[in-house]
Amino acid sequence: MTVIVTESLSKRYPRVTALDRLSVDIAPGVTGLVGANGAGKSTLIKILLGLAPATEGTAHVLGLDVTKDGSTIRERVGYMPEHDCLPPDVSATEFVVHMARMSGLPPTAARERTADTLRHVGLYEERYRPIGGYSTGMKQRVKLAQALVHDPQLVFLDEPTNGLDPVGRDEMLGLIRRVHTDFGISVLVTSHLLGELERTCDHVVVIDGGKLLRSSATDEFTQVTTSLAVEVTDTDTHPDGTEALRAALVSAGAAVSTDAAGAASVVSSGHLLYVEAPGEETYDLVRDTVAGLGLGLIRMEQRRHRIAEVFSTADAAAGTPATVPATAGAPHATQDGGAHDAA
Numbered sequence: 509m510t511v512i513v514t515e516s517l518s519k520r521y522p523r524v525t526a527l528d529r530l531s532v533d534i535a536p537g538v539t540g541l542v543g544a545n546g547a548g549k550s551t552l553i554k555i556l557l558g559l560a561p562a563t564e565g566t567a568h569v570l571g572l573d574v575t576k577d578g579s580t581i582r583e584r585v586g587y588m589p590e591h592d593c594l595p596p597d598v599s600a601t602e603f604v605v606h607m608a609r610m611s612g613l614p615p616t617a618a619r620e621r622t623a624d625t626l627r628h629v630g631l632y633e634e635r636y637r638p639i640g641g642y643s644t645g646m647k648q649r650v651k652l653a654q655a656l657v658h659d660p661q662l663v664f665l666d667e668p669t670n671g672l673d674p675v676g677r678d679e680m681l682g683l684i685r686r687v688h689t690d691f692g693i694s695v696l697v698t699s700h701l702l703g704e705l706e707r708t709c710d711h712v713v714v715i716d717g718g719k720l721l722r723s724s725a726t727d728e729f730t731q732v733t734t735s736l737a738v739e740v741t742d743t744d745t746h747p748d749g750t751e752a753l754r755a756a757l758v759s760a761g762a763a764v765s766t767d768a769a770g771a772a773s774v775v776s777s778g779h780l781l782y783v784e785a786p787g788e789e790t791y792d793l794v795r796d797t798v799a800g801l802g803l804g805l806i807r808m809e810q811r812r813h814r815i816a817e818v819f820s821t822a823d824a825a826a827g828t829p830a831t832v833p834a835t836a837g838a839p840h841a842t843q844d845g846g847a848h849d850a851a
């Protein structure tokens with residue numbers, strides 16, 4: 509039993525191959541679709557919904573052919589688009605009822621399902637306020653609710669954690685998991701962060717430059733080296749909190765670093781520090797160092813390496829036939845800056 513099958517699916521635009529002979533076979537459950545920006549995730553979703561034609565290859569969703577059965581697919585599949593597309597002047601209730609009616613639910617059922625769905629996504633209290641005053645997290649929940657309101661068998665969630673802070677991300681990931689456990693709805697969720705999908709998904713599909721890099725059960729990913737992303741506040745004593753923490757960790761890090769090459773294991777990127785975390789003691793070290801400096805800890809979360817690094821390591825270890833293109837994980841030279849997103 510599969511919910512999505514594609515065979516040698518390609519989508520070529522005049523200057524870009526967005527999908528390149530992609531063959532995947534996705535079972536019921538929660539599946540993550542991971543790829544850098546421009547990897548082809550949104551393109552795949554549009555083809556699977558029957559909204560954009562493929563250049564070649566075939567795709568079936570819930571056993572239905574995307575070229576012939578697009579409208580039936582859209583009745584049975586919910587879709588949460590990536591970008592903010594909500595009308596600011598109406599309330600969550602009005603909007604979600606409207607979407608329920610658009611999917612064919614009669615008025616009473618639409619109202620009941622809307623109330624249930626908004627309660628499920630945690631928006632019950634605010635449901636009569638205009639969406640324009642909502643936080644990003646609340647807007648993402650409205651988008652999730654409208655994807656679920658017609659009780660689909662499958663939902664496509666395009667970057668649902670985009671723009672959320674760490675707490676908001678965790679809450680959204682928990683909600684997504686419950687969409688499957690509470691309602692039995694299968695989920696295809698995209699992200700450019702492998703780490704967050706690993707926690708949520710049964711299965712992860714990784715694409716890069718429109719090609720399949722890897723498709724496997726989540727627990728097969730867990731052996732991969734991890735690093736910690738740490739973000740701290742600045743204080744009067746430490747006007748550059750990130751640098752203060754970096755320096756303190758580097759001096760303490762000599763003791764904890766197990767880096768085989770003996771290289772410094774703390775690198776800084778903007779306001780984020782990436783700390784190699786071979787074991788749990790690194791978490792304690794970071795926490796204690798942050799506290800010792802009197803900084804505020806904004807986030808400390810497990811991070812994966814860039815997808816290309818993860819998969820070149822994982823593939824070598826697992827001996828899978830997936831190949832890693834030389835450009836894997838690199839920003840797409842051909843990316844058009846997102847102008848297509850409005851389409």
Ligand SMILES: Nc1ncnc2c1ncn2[C@@H]1O[C@H](COP(=O)(O)OP(=O)(O)OP(=O)(O)O)[C@@H](O)[C@H]1O
Pocket residue numbers: 521522524525526543544545546547548549550551552667840842843844845846848851
């Ligand atoms: N309508 C279009 N016309 C031309 N090129 C397009 C169009 N839609 C997408 N592309 C290109 O196809 C490639 C894949 O885009 P896609 O939106 O599927 O990527 P993505 O993985 O969803 O990334 P993002 O999260 O940034 O949207 C990109 O190089 C993009 O510029």
